[in-house]
Amino acid sequence: MPPRRAIHKVTLQLTAGNTPVAELGKMLGQTGVALIEVKRRYDELSAPQRGDVVPAVVTVFDDRSVTLELRTPPTSFLIKRALNAKGSARPGHDPGSTLTREALRAIAVRKLPDLNTADVEAAMRTIAGTARSMGVTVAGQ
Structure with missing residues (x-):
């Protein structure tokens, strides 16, 4: 199997634990990923920082898989x-x-x-x- 190739990488600054799907849709809609799954994973990872603005680097690969990497608040x-x-x-x-x-x-x-x-x-x-x-x-x- 060939290695995955990143096709889209974006940094989102969203409110931790309460991400609106519409905000994700604006940035990731054209990539074809499952927005609900991305929202669920972001909310799960950022739950301890609920209420803070927590940036996340979202990388979308050619097989439509996604990785999330949280950063510290601005x-x-x-x-x-x-x-x-x-x-x-x-x-x-x-x-x-x-x-x-x-x-x-x-x-x-x-x-x-x-x-x-x-x-x-x-x-x-x-x-x-x-x-x-x-x-x-x-x-x-």
Whole structure:
């Protein structure tokens, strides 16, 4: 049997544990895969993170089989959740909320698997940069 060949690869950012089939249909409908099965597998894999936005890399193969690979939630989502607010309406002009060092470290540790570093301090600097671009100040900087 020849090896499977990937024919379609897409990253979806969906709400964990409660994926609407319509959202999957927009991105995967043309591939001919069973959307209900993809939804069921995504909801099952992302159930522990219910309510979070959890990106998934969906790879469709030429035999219509599918693999799902979950990623960590987007950094901006984690920052907003830690603040219980949005960033500044005008970043760089109007100050937004302040993110504590503890919250910054917690976000960095959670994002570590998807970042290109294994150092928590470097990850914290990356997350702090994202926070600054959102108009959020980081305490102690």
